[in-house]
Amino acid sequence: MLIAVCVKQIPDPASPGALDPTTRTLDRSGKLIMDDSDSYGVELGLRLAEAAGGGEVVLVSMAPRSETGGLRTALAMGAARAVLVSDPALSGSDALSTAKVLAAALRRVGADLVLAATESTDGYTGTVPAQVAELLGLPSVTFAKSIALEGPEVVVQRQTEAGYDEVRCPLPALVTVTAGVVDPRYPSFKGIMAAKSKPVDVLSLADLGLGPEVVGGAAAGQELVEVRDAEARAGGEVVVDDGSAYEQIVEFLERVKVI
Amino acid sequence: MAVDRILVLVERGPAGPVSASLELLSAARGLAARVDGAAWGADVSSLAGTVGAYGAATLFDLGDPGDALPGPQVAAALAGLATGPDAPDAILVPTTYDGRDIAARLSVRLDRPVLTNVVGLELVDGTLTTSHAIFGGAQVARARFTGAGPGIFVVRAKSFPAEEVGGDPAAVVTVGPADVGTTGAARVVSRHVEERSGPSLDEAAVVVSGGRGLGQPESYQLVEELARLLHGAPGASRAIVDAGWVPYAYQVGQTGKTVKPTVYLAVGISGATQHLVGMKGAKNIVAINKDQEAPIFSIADLGVVGDVHKIVPQLIEALKQRA
Structure with a gap:
């Protein structure tokens, strides 16, 4: 059982984001970390490989400057190796470009099951996984809250507005994982040490046979025309509770006529 | 580049079209001379009255995927509509679980990118221009498509009011189903409804x-x-x-x-x-x-x-x- 997990390396969400004023793309010049949203897919991938009685988890990522900081975190959790696509021409890629790059890398991996987060924390476009599936000609199940392997099929509980659907899908397939559905393991000291020597295969666009006319900033079919400050919403009264603040809340609710 | 035709993906909820789709039909009327809808599932024609009342001239029946997750099949049927002589200038998709799957797969079929998390749409010099809330809504980014082909817009719920205009029922035109082979092999085997009393998050006061x-x-x-x-x-x-x-x-x-x-x-x-x-x-x-x-x-x-x-x-x- 070969399981590929798509991992995005993003600027630390704890520090405020910014757009590069000239290129109007997200500033990724600082250190990149693994998107927390991806830790659930890595954890589920590891558990499925263990449950299958032997299997391997391979990470697939696209990032500038051959960045591996976030990949090392997932390798320390237990993934066996990583494939990283890094190329200066990829700056300014839209989601479709990103999907084409990941699909090309995944074709080389040839996994039975591809896992990804439902959306990234920084871009949150939420379309890359299903675009990858379409490019690879794979069925996909998005918004999984649980995943099990049963013979040649994957069985997924898929989130819905009303609850969840149980979905069965033949392998190979792509499944996206909703955050919070599993407790991601913390890398052990041994895992962190082992991660340092695990293989990370760094590929350029040329290695994948993709040209800048197909992917990257030059091929982008959309453009940002303006970024401006939103209308600020003014704050109102702030009171410190002295044991009777609940009465003020009741009065407020009466005033706006919801009670 | 004027905007003549907009196609709105109409998703069905437990009681007719979901409100996010009705919002998109309403918004589209102010942007294009002609607005059409497209829906999937059993008995699409039962939606024609509502969709027409919100201003759509035609309702395309994209076929019934049955128990299969609809993404691949609906995207394939939509792609057929988007490349014909009557191709729309824009396709509006509500931000729902299935809407995002459909938009993503359609994007690959048309080799066109998608603008997602749209919260505003307006015409600027004849070009559809989007608004997106970024950095927690502290800033607004505006974007547009470049190059040829229809733009695919995935719009967040509550971005526009839903307003009926009382039009005639939309004319139903069948275009589906499309055969997508094993790509469409994911199928729902059972549905589980979690008991939640009271109004939904979308509708609650x-x-x-x-x-x-x-x-x-x-x-x-x-x-x-x-x-x-x-x-x-x-x-x-x-x-x-x-x-x-x-x-x-x-x-x-x-x-x-x-x-x-x-x-x-x-x-x-x-x-x-x-x-x-x-x-x-x-x-x-x-x-x-x-x-x-x-x-x-x-x-x-x-x-x-x-x-x-x-x-x-x-x-x-x-x-x-x-x-």
Whole structure:
């Protein structure tokens, strides 16, 4: 059982984001970390490989400057190796470009099951996984809250507005994982040490046979025309509770006529 | 480049088209001379009356995927519509579980990118130009498509009002189903409805959301009880969804739902940018948090600095006595 997990390396969400004023793309010049949203897919991938009685988890990522900081975190959790696509021409890629790059890398991996987060924390476009599936000609199940392997099929509980659907899908397939559905393991000291020597295969666009006319900033079919400050919403009264603040809340609710 | 035709993907809920699709039909009328709808599933023609009343001339029947997840098949049928002589200039898709799958697969079939998380659409020099809330709604980014081919826009719910115009039923034209082979092999074998009483997050006049300030998962019961007493819906911050306290469907924010209730009551939510973008549009905001410096207070109409475990039970008791 070969399981590929798509991992995005993003600027630390704890520090405020910014757009590069000239290129109007997200500033990724600082250190990149693994998107927390991806830790659930890595954890589920590891558990499925263990449950299958032997299997391997391979990470697939696209990032500038051959960045591996976030990949090392997932390798320390237990993934066996990583494939990283890094190329200066990829700056300014839209989601479709990103999907084409990941699909090309995944074709080389040839996994039975591809896992990804439902959306990234920084871009949150939420379309890359299903675009990858379409490019690879794979069925996909998005918004999984649980995943099990049963013979040649994957069985997924898929989130819905009303609850969840149980979905069965033949392998190979792509499944996206909703955050919070599993407790991601913390890398052990041994895992962190082992991660340092695990293989990370760094590929350029040329290695994948993709040209800048197909992917990257030059091929982008959309453009940002303006970024401006939103209308600020003014704050109102702030009171410190002295044991009777609940009465003020009741009065407020009466005033706006919801009670 | 003028915008002549807009095609709106109409998704079906338990009671007819989902409101997000009706919002898109309404918005499209102000942007293009001709608006059409497209829907999938059994008996699409039963939607023709409603879709026509919201201004669509034609309702394309994209076929019935049956138990299969609709993404691949619906995208293939839409791609056929998008490349013909009557191709639309824009395809509007509601931000739903299936809508995103369909838009993503359509994007590959047309080799066109997608603009997602759209919260505004207007014509600028004849070109559809989008608005997106970025960095927690502190800034607005505006974008447009370049190059030839229809633009695919995935629009967040509540971005536009839904307004009927009382048109005739839309003419139903069958274009599906498309055969997509094993790509469409994911199929639903059973559906599970979690019992949730009261209104949905989308429709509730009052939303009560809980965050990490609740301390432990058990305390979320306070949020549920308060929501129940206010005939509202319970919601959640990403922090407690990621921690597994409540399901994803409860999440309000950038990666969750956008809500615009009459009152939004934030309980133990600090107000990370991720959360604010999903609830800033509420008419009134009340926040309870122990940290006086919490960003939520900068946008709250009434902010209470204090212990949620004291204040919420007092509030619940007071509301019970009124009942």
